[in-house]
Amino acid sequence: AxxxxxxxxxxxxxxxxxxxxxxxxxxxxxxxxxxxxxxxxxxxxxxxxxxxxxxxxxxxxxxxxxxxxxxxxxxxxxxxxxxxxxxxxxxxxxxxxxxxxxxxxxxxxxxxxxxxxxxxxxxxxxxxxxxxxxxxxxxxxxxxxxxxxxxxxxxxxxxxxxxxxxxxxxxxxxxxxxxxxEPSCQPISKMEFEFERRKFTREDIKELIFREILEYHPQLLKDYTNGSEKTNFLYPSAVDNFRRQFANLEEDGGKGGAPERKHVSLPR
Missing domain, CATH: 1.10.510.10 (Transferase(Phosphotransferase) domain 1)
Structure with a gap:
């Protein structure tokens, strides 16, 4: 689906x-x-x-x-x-x-x-x-x-x-x-795979990894972006949406996994 x-x-x-x-x-x-x-x-x-x-x-x-x-x-x-x-x-x-x-x-x-x-x-x-x-x-x-x-x-x-x-x-x-x-998933947005259509330098990749880490530390992310342009994390994560759909199938109700991201680490 x-x-x-x-x-x-x-x-x-x-x-x-x-x-x-x-x-x-x-x-x-x-x-x-x-x-x-x-x-x-x-x-x-x-x-x-x-x-x-x-x-x-x-x-x-x-x-x-x-x-x-x-x-x-x-x-x-x-x-x-x-x-x-x-x-x-x-x-x-x-x-x-x-x-x-x-x-x-x-x-x-x-x-x-x-x-x-x-x-x-x-x-x-x-x-x-x-x-x-x-x-x-x-x-x-x-x-x-x-x-x-x-x-x-x-x-x-x-x-x-x-x-x-x-x-x-x-x-x-x-x-x-x-x-x-049975949960059915909406087709994944192109936005989730925009990274496959772009070419990144090593520094770009380092920046993306660092920002992904900051997604789990909201205060650090706020401090990092303070004084600069608004962060580019705009699109709701299809991964998290998919996890929520299947939470009822997990033994712990889907509560024991990694912290849920609020946004995906996808730059504009």
Missing amino acids: ANVYHRDLKPKNILANANCKLKICDFGLARVAFNDTPTTVFWTDYVATRWYRAPELCGSFFTKYSPAIDTWSIGCIFAEILTGKPLFPGKNVVQQLDMMTDFLGSPSPEIISRIRNEKARRYLSSMRKKLPVPFSEKFPKADPAAVKLLQKLLAFDPKDRPTAEEALADPYFNGLAKVER
């Missing part, structure tokens, strides 16, 4: 405690997509650990990526939970695509025609015709409802994969998920 793509979801990046509280970590490859900005054709395609990488990331398939790249990764993780081993442990991109099509079957001509990478189009078009393996055969001991959900998550075409909200509403989670209680 926030238009943030993690791009590297894998078991290692999902943390769990003794009470089965889950959190996602390692946002080093994450990117934000803005509605009025051309999305991701300029993003590097070498993202995500190969075994959990969506087909469209293996071959620069589509002009515009979507959160479905993370949905695919979730499907791979879910399959690994069901079997205890990775679903597509490819050693390179070509083998990765081969393993995907061995299981899911050859993509349709319609899907292939929408692939922007000519080399990938030729490779998939020249591939021998493969029939899909029934998910019930691949996961014979799994709950049939889990198998149906997994089949949706691992659709070759990203537009056929469910959103996170749709996946939570799947019958497999009946009695567990309460979609109406």
